[in-house]
Amino acid sequence: MNKKYTYVWVSLIVLIFGIIVVPRIVDRLQSGTVVDMDRMNIVPQEKGLSYVLLNKVKRKVPSFQFINQDSLLISDKDYIGKVYVVEFFFTSCPSICPIMTENIVTLQNYFKDQPDFGVASFSITPDYDTPKVLKQYAKKYGITDIDWHLLTGNKEAVYDLANSGFNIFAAEMPDSPGGFEHSGLFALVDRQGYIRCRLDKFGNPIVYYRGAITREMGKNDYGEEEQISVLQEDIQKLLQE
Structure with missing residues (x-):
């Protein structure tokens, strides 16, 4: 030619x-649709919250079974049909745990008339945190929701659930406050047991919510903003699904 x-x-x-x-x-x-649709670790949602993915599969809470503060056996099946917050803590924690508990108590009081709201607090010092100790902790901090379970049990199972099940870091570290290290993050779970989250202003999934910053604090020393306000909004969204 x-x-x-x-x-x-x-x-x-x-x-x-x-x-x-x-x-x-x-x-x-x-x-912003090019950015949003190209994300590899979320399922794009037209509205509402996104699903967190693991190997392109919606990430679901793995099976678990522990004893709560009333010495009752509680499993993941007890939370089906409920929207709930997950945390890993310990009652003798001298640093962030009291702040985390205060934040969830705030959520508990806000959703006090919502029978489908719950909390799962897993102790990372289960040898010390017996049901009796957990019961005292619940009384001290005003934990009254019947669906807020402070859970204790097999140590290996707790750490596997934290680090593998949720990817929320927890480990024994003698040099850390209280001898243990954990992230202070909250996970949000929907009625079917899937981990859900919102996108940040750049279109990235936040995956977990900062639990160690109160609304009154606004920001921490690193300039990170509190996320209890957005967590409250997202709980409400899931309750309305």
Whole structure:
């Protein structure tokens, strides 16, 4: 083919691409859909909250079975049909746990008339945190919701649930306050047992919510903002699903 005609055809194709395709790409960039739809670790949602993925599969709370502060056997099945918050804590924690508990008590009081709201607090010092100790802790901090279970049991099972089941770090560390290290994060679980979250302003999933910053504090020393307000909003969204 004559080179002249080849150049004409190439120019024509480029022109058509620019007229038809480029404006669409610009529109998607401006609306944020390119960013949102390219995320690998969430299921895009038209509205509501996103599902957290593991190997492209919706991440679900693994099976568990522990004893609560009333010496009752509680499992993941007891939470089916409820929207609940998950945390890992210990009663002798001298640092962030009291703040975390205060934050969840705030949520407990806000959702006091919601029978489908619950909390699962797993002790990372189960040898010390017996049902009796957990009962005293519940009384001290005003834990009254019958669906807020402070859970204790097999130590290995607790740490496996934290680090593998939820990817919420917890470990024994002698040099840390109280001899243990944990992240202070909250997970949010829907009625079917799936871990859910919202997207941040950049379209990234937050996955977990900061639990060691109160609304009154606003921010921590690292400039991270409190997320109890957004957690409260997201609990409400799941309760309305």
